Amino acid sequence: MLRSVRVLGPAVLLAVALIATLAGLGYGGGASPLPIQDPGPVVRWGLPVAKLVVNLGAAGMIGALVLAVWALSPKRREFDVALDVAAASAAVLTVAGGATTIFTFLIVTGAPFELSEAFGQRLGQFVTEIELGQAWLTTTLVAAAVSVLCFAVRNPTALVFVTVLAAAALVPMAQQGHAAGAAGHDAAITSLGLHLVFVSAWLGGLVTIVLLRRELDAERLPVVLARYSTVALVSFIVVALSGYASAALRIGTWQELGTPYGVLVVVKVAALIAIGLFGAVLRRFVIGRMSRAGEGLETRPRSAGAPRPAGVVGAFWILVVAELAFMGIASGVATALARTATPVSEDPGSLARTPAEILTGESLPPWPDWWRYFTEWSPDLIWLLVCGFGIFFYVAGVVRLRRRGDAWPVYRTVLWVSGLVVLAYITSGGVNVYEGYLFSAHMGAHMALTMAVPVLLVPGAPVTLAARAIHPRKDGSRGGREWILIAVHSRYAAVIANPIVAAALFASSLWIFYYTPLFRWAMIDHLGHEWMIVHFLITGYLFVQSLIGIDPVPYRLPYPFRLVLLLGTMALHAFFGLAIMSGTGLLLAEWYGAMGWGTDALADQQVGGGIAWSVGEIPTVALAITVAMQWARSDEKESRRLDRHADRTGDAELDEYNARLAAIAEHDRQG
Known part of the structure; x- marks a missing residue:
């Protein structure tokens, strides 16, 4: 069992x-003949199978990279093997x-596959001029770049950027998924993107551990x-919520x-629940027993007659293979779902009733009373x-x-929680509903x-709390504490955290955002909105941190x-706000x-300028008061420090100062 698990686990998954x-x-009819320009059964069945291989390749690539930068030590061979797994998976992707690009072209155009110059020209036009x-093409090229980088880059810090x-590489896939052009476009992209990334980290990480069996001792x-x-665990939560949103x-x-x-x-939901139960058993029982008993993939020699510690080990690998089997069910069903017709219509044309709906793809919200x-x-x-x-x-x-x-002030916790609650409201509440329609809501x-949160x-x-609360790693790997401190003490952070730069x-x-094409990008593209x-x-945050x-x-x-x-x-x-107002x-x-709401857009823009000019003054006053209070406390601490020093030295510095003044006075008198 232990020797064959490296082959058995991935084989069961596939x-x-x-x-x-x-x-x-x-069952779902995803490979049924098309009523017009049917490309044939090879294309109809080949496209989903190719997409399945894409998903599994992406999982191996992302899962191995996440495991390398989070769980493995660069000082051990396990790190290099994981990167080899990532490189091979990226090559498969x-x-x-x-192959998926070619199958997609064939099923969209209905053209037969042929080795001719005309076919190559049409295919080239498809990958360079058509969004799909x-x-x-972007996914394929990025995967090829990652495959090369996994061989060339072995620095853990640089590998973070390779992981990103x-x-x-999955972003274009998310933008072309189900409901990409229907109502709920932004929510569909977000949920599908999160689903793809975290499923990949979850599945690919487990497969990588199976392939690392020989490198991980007891x-x-x-x-x-x-x-x-x-x-x-984090991936399970994200996958469950994003899957619910998508469904x-x-x-x-x-x-x-x-x-x-x-x-x-x-x-698919039943398979994910089963996977979650397997993970809970592994986390709560098996891993703890293996750690306490020192059991695992036993490679050390045993004394004659000693029993082989196969109880927990055998149970562990059985659970792993079973979990991979259910992951295979979930992956296969998800691939079939991508080709199955949805109950909700995905035709964006049915929503184009008003100018606002044409621009945003969403039904108009109710009139924005306060x-x-x-x-x-x-x-x-x-x-x-987040x-x-x-x-x-x-x-x-x-x-x-x-x-x-250890003590931690209660007010810090209250402020942190309040800030994240406000952030959740701004990004998901009524402000987020209306900012795409009204400039005042956007401002x-x-x-x-920029100021309240x-x-x-x-x-x-949060950095101080993380440095004190998270246990440091001692095996050369980097966990949450190590990555946070590396980021904080990096040269880049030193530059942008400088008060003048901030x-x-x-x-x-x-000025740059609102008077350049960045503003338009943030409004028409969901990625631009998230970047904003x-x-x-x-x-x-950097500006407030500097103060x-x-x-x-x-x-x-x-x-x-x-x-x-x-x-x-x-x-x-304030000048910016006045410029918008005037x-x-x-x-x-x-x-x-x-x-097309019948409102005066220029008047609403001037209201937004007033918000920028007036509302920004409230956090300014709060910041000024806080700086003044910290200044007073700093002076008070310095005074107490000097008093304690004087008590310890018996006012030696004051006596020395008085003696120096007396000597100067005596010198002047004698002169």
Whole structure:
């Protein structure tokens, strides 16, 4: 069993996934003949199989990279083997991506495959000019780049960027999935993207551990498994929530669960629940027993007559193979779902009734009375998960400190939780509903992201808490504490955390964003919208951190200069608001000026300028008061320090000073 598990585990995964894919296609009709320009059974069945290989290749690539940067030590051979697995998986993804591109071209055009110059020209036009072809070409090229980088890069810090690039290979797939052009477009992209990335980390990480069996001895295996189980638990939560969001968009009502698409969703949910139960058993029972008993993949010699420690080990590998089998079911069914017709129509043309719906792809929300901002919701799953995990891990760190007798101020926890709650509301509440239609709502969200949320988050001192609460690694690998400290103490962080640079980024971002094509990108593209949130949040956090931050930074200005920097920066901020208020030209007129609500878009833009000018003053006053209070406390601490020093030395410095004055006076008298 132990010797064959490296072959048995992946073989079971592949076989079960292929069977589940074919069965799901047959049941859901995903490979049925097309009514017009049917490409033939080879293409109809070959495309889903190629996509299955794409998904498995992406899983091996991302899972191995995540395991390498999170759980494995660069000082051990396990690290190099994991990168070899990632490189091989990326190569598989590259080949499967190329095959999927060709199959997609054949099924879209209905043209027969042939080795001719004309066919090559049409295929080249498909991958360079058509959005669907461009998406698959991007995925294929990125996978090829990752395959090369996994061989060339062995530095753990650089591998983080390779991992991000690997995850980016799935973005085009998410943008071309089900409901990409229907109502709920942004939510569909978000949920599918999260689903693909975290399923890959979950499945690929387990497969990598199986392939690393020879490199993980009895003591090392429980350590790596414990670290992987954290990744698996987070992935399970994200996959469950994103899967629910995707199913809700595509199914619509509970009655539609009886459709072929709904039945396949139920099968996939059942498989994921089974996988979650396997993971819970592994985390709660098996890993703990292996760690305590020193059992695992036993390679050390045994004395004569000693029993072979195969109880926990055998149970562990049986559970792993069974979990891979259910992962194969989930992967195969998911591949079949991608080719199965959804109960909810995905035709965007049925929604194009008003100019606003043509621009946004969404039905118009109710008229924005003030109370609508607190009753309407448009959840952004990415930021709901960020806020939820941020609150959980912060509170878990505080609890860990208190259990070992260390103190942590309550106000820091309250401010941190409040900041993330406000962030969740801004990104998923009524403001998020209306910011795509009204410039004033958009500017309100901007002010909250750059000023209100950072003013609450910065005093929470998350870096200090992480450095104190997270256990350090001693095997050369990098966990949460190590990665946070590396990021904080990097040269890049030293530059952008400089108070002058942070203030310049904070002030210039306003003018650059709204008076360049970045504004348009953030409104028409969901990726641009997410980038906008990240950028404004980071620039605001860095600026507030330079003024009142508790976490360590390379350099801090003296308190008087902090007040000067605050007033100067906010003066530029106020000038921006006044420029918007007094402007006679409409920003992004093809968007806000074409919504068709019958409102005066220029007047609404001037209201947004007033929000930028006036609402920003409230956090400014709070920051000024906080800087003044910290200044007073610093002077008080310095006075107490000098008093304690004087008590210890018996006012030696004062006596010496008085003696020096007396000597000077005597010298003057004698002269």
